[in-house]
Amino acid sequence: MKATKTLAGALALAMLASTAVSFQVSAADASVTLKGAKVEAEAGGAFSVDVSLADIPSTKINVMDFAVTYDNTVLNVDSVKIGKSADVDVSGDSTAADAPVFNTNIKDSEITVSWSTALGSTSWIAEDGVILTISGTVKDDVKDGTVTPIDFAPVTRETYQGSGENNKSMVIGYVNGKDAASYTIKTEAGSVTVGKSGQTTTETTVTTSGEDTTETTSKTTSKTTAKTTASEAPATSDSKGSETSGGTVEGSVLYGDVNSDGRVDITDAVMLNKVVAGAVTLDNAVQRKNADCNGDGEVTGSDSTVLLQFLVSIINTLPYTE
Template identity: 60%
Template sequence: MKAKRTIACALALSMLAVTATSLGASAAGSSVTLAGSKATAESGGEFSVDVSLSGVPSTGINVLDFAVTFDQTILSVDQVTVGAAADTGADAADSTSKDAPVFATNIKDGEIAVSWTTAAPTANWIKSDGVILTITGTVKDGVADGTVTPIDFAPVSRDTYEGSGTKNSSMVIGYISGTDSASYGIVTEAGSVTIGSKQTTTEAPVTTTAVETTTTSAAPVTNETTAETTTKENETTTTKSTIQVDPSLLYGDVNLDGDIDLADAVLLNKSVAGVVELNDTAKANADCFADGVIGSDDSMTLLKFLVHLVNELPQQ
């Protein structure tokens, strides 16, 4: 059946995982600090660096979206594990975690994309300062003693959404609760790995950077059967392919619980990010953009539905 909009959700769901850039509202004057620890390791030896979060507001946090960067010519990252401050029991309380964990990382090209997103109750949010993840790996052979290589932070390398042509420029730390949402300012303190013994090395200065979060409003939605776009450079035109709507489906109900809510948005974003594989029924319900392909367009359409910019699913 076509799903009529009957629920309310946060005005800022567009941040969730891979499809978005920021939460809908900035928490004025509020900021948190994302910091890496400093480690020493021998050439060819193992290293371990903690990433900590401090200044966590009493409201708590249920969305983290940022990248940890490192020099892959010097370091090889083997594993990223959740830290005590982020080990909140959210997996047990979040219905989407039966298919994918709340905490997810992807290591690629000198970047660790980090996502911690949950639809669990506030009791299972990040509520205290402390270590949120630990990075372990090895120093490559032949790296000279005295080398100091940074462990830093940046926005995850991706488009703001599929086909946007605009690169993500925001790290996001904040929360979504009902119709309330906020993102916090982020101060970063880079960590480092020093090669050799502490007695024979000089540590390079580490800079602290204030990262400003931005507020993003979703673009107006136009319901059309086909959408045509033309690029000036090569004068080519692409047309959206639509499929026939199946009246037996509840579009948007990705977790198959009979409702369309935040949990579905979380699970769909995890699917688009490649963290979880949906079954056939869930994939059919996830095709909110009605083009036969499960991707960022479906995520954006579902998010717009949840924030009242689209009144029924699927969008054709």
């Protein structure tokens, strides 16, 4: 397969206000708690840290997108395995073979975590408990008493390819038809303490490119809140190479931005799965163009698979064609 290098069209966010899919909380003040366990391990020895969710709302979860951060000068992370609460029955999800429902990627000092399914709510995450377990070893030269954090942050990536703006949000919530929610995320960092209990501790820190995300508040993605305006958007080219000025909706396309919020993330993948399943209808030509992730002029299950592959870094560009 060959990836094309074109990702054309900066959307005029303000002009798309009337077509945006609201991403908001249905239940007032709905929130979840994302927390890491605090464990002990010997220098040169193995460690295992559980990451859990607590206070899951009754509306459940079918989309998660966040990063786990750690100090890779202290820890070697070898594996990330799904936990019991997230290991629900998603055997009927047709995209899972190509882009797993649960996916992680270990890179430098960040573990990207995504979980999404377009199946019905019986296959959503509903129970408090462990969603993943991180395992590895402490490096040999780490001093006893060192405490190194296991923390949480937005995944390090652009809001869309070429945007020049980093993602600043963690997402835990749901997409159900055109109803969607991003819960408030409260975080409790975990840690690995090197040596035996009761020793003097030395704190280490983890530096990430994201903003402070100790608590992320619920928000909507209505275009009326977007900072980009038609006059600010640069001239771009569409997939056929014709020039369009930023701010002109006709002919512009941001592949993967199915909900027209100016960014490409896991909520778009869930919505696209629902489009393919016939549960959601795209309202306008811009959304239909954005959903054509393989560039074949149609919106099918292949587009859903390609978008999921893009989000979990199996492929690096959209549209992606054979």
